[in-house]
Amino acid sequence: MAKAPTVEDVAARAGVSRQTVSNVLNTPDIVRPATRERVQTAIDELGYRRHAAARRLRLRRSSTIGIRLDPYVGGISGVVLDRFVHAITERASERGLRMLVYSARSAEEELRRLSELWEGSEIDAAIITGTARDDPRVAHLDAEGLPFVSFGRPWGEDDIEDPLHLWVDVDGAAGTRAAAEHALDHGSRVAFLGWPAGSGTGDDRERGWLEAMGARGLTAPRLVTEESVPHARETVDRAIAEGLEADALVCASDSLAVGALLALAAARVSIPVTGFDNTPTADALGFSSVEQRPEDVATAILALLMGPSGDVVLPRRLEPGGAHALIEPELVVR
Known part of the structure; x- marks a missing residue:
């Protein structure tokens, strides 16, 4: 050679x-x-x-972004994050950046791991996923000085508009609004199956359904369940036994949609069900679902993280509105 x-x-x-x-x-x-x-x-x-390694040493940057690989828990909706990690890795490589994937079983372990990687100059920035209201990782990473962007809004009142906190999210309300508007073609009683109140993502998805119904002066049952197929089936079973009247059902996830379909089939009730995530399960079973477009999320995250030169990751503070991106989901009708 x-x-x-x-x-x-x-x-x-x-x-x-x-x-x-x-x-x-x-x-x-x-x-x-x-x-x-x-x-x-x-x-x-x-x-x-x-030589890339020598250049990284000279710049004291690794051109590497850290991202947590969530523990495998099975289920249906986890494939969205799998698609996102795959997409962000591909797009980072195209830009001369690298992804460092690490595992952590809890938020505390994730923060310890990120601190180690940051202090060891192994990463220049981090991507966090699965954000929650008043997410403790936000304050911790701020204190560490580690640049980060989140897939999902931090949800705290101050954090959402803070230009220091970069985030990209899917507009869940737009997705369920589109799903409800389409379902209204089948009748005025479009019910919603969602998660308990208090989850930023779940509340956002419920809001879209409420807006679609409210725009027409309509109301319909809201069913509440935990995120699992069995729990969703039990909830819909119980609602049917209590005389549920619905022309269609919009769900906060594909897992909930599958549980609902099992309950409806057992009761021999035929109404359209729409999920959220557009997983392969939705395609295989043939029900409509909202596509989150995680590949577009990955592209938007890198656009926020990368500096003007386009070849290294930089800490950035952007103007209000320029530090955030909402990805418009797409209703896939089947």
């Missing part, structure tokens, strides 16, 4: 010193244009490429 050209090879070809080549690579403005052009010609002819 041919030996890769070095700085010394470029210097010899251009007839300049090694330091001059280094200046052209790192501080080209101090080199005379004619000399700079001669060195650049030598670089192009030899096919010289700077």
Whole structure:
């Protein structure tokens, strides 16, 4: 295998010193244009490429972003985060960045791991997922000085609008609003199956359904259950036994939609059910669902994290409104 050209090879070809080549690579403005052009010609002819590790060492940056790999818990809706991690890794690679995937079983373990990686200069920034109201990770990462962006709003009243806190999220209300508006074609009684109040994401998705119904002066039952197929089935079973009257059902996730469909099938009730996440399960069973577009989330996150030069991750403070991105989901009708 041919030996890769070095700085010394470029210097010899251009007839300049090694330091001059280094200046052209790192501080080209101090080199005379004619000399700079001669060195650049030598670089192009030899096919010289700077050693990435040496460049990272010189800049004291790793061009690496840390992201937690959530523990595998099975279920249906987890595939959205799997798609996101895959997409962010692909898109980071396209931009010359790397993803460092680590595991953590709790928020406390995640923060310890991030602190270790940050202090060891192994990462330049982090992506956090699964945000909750008044998320403790926000204050911790602020104190550490670790630049981060979240997939999901921090949800605290101060955090959502703070330009220091970069976040990208899917507009859940827009998704369930579209789902409810489509379901209203089947009748005026469009019920909602969601999670207990207090979850930022769940409340947002319920809001879209409420807005669609309220715009037409309509009301319908709201059913509450935990995030699991069995719990959703039990909840809908009970509602049917108590005389549930609904022309359609909008659900906060595909897991809830599957549970609802099982209950409806057992009771021989046929009404359209719409999920949220557009998982392969929704495709296989043939029910409509809201597509979150995690690939677009990944692109937006990198756009917020990357500095103007486009080749390293920088701590950034953006103006209000410019530090956040809401991705419009898409209703996939089946």
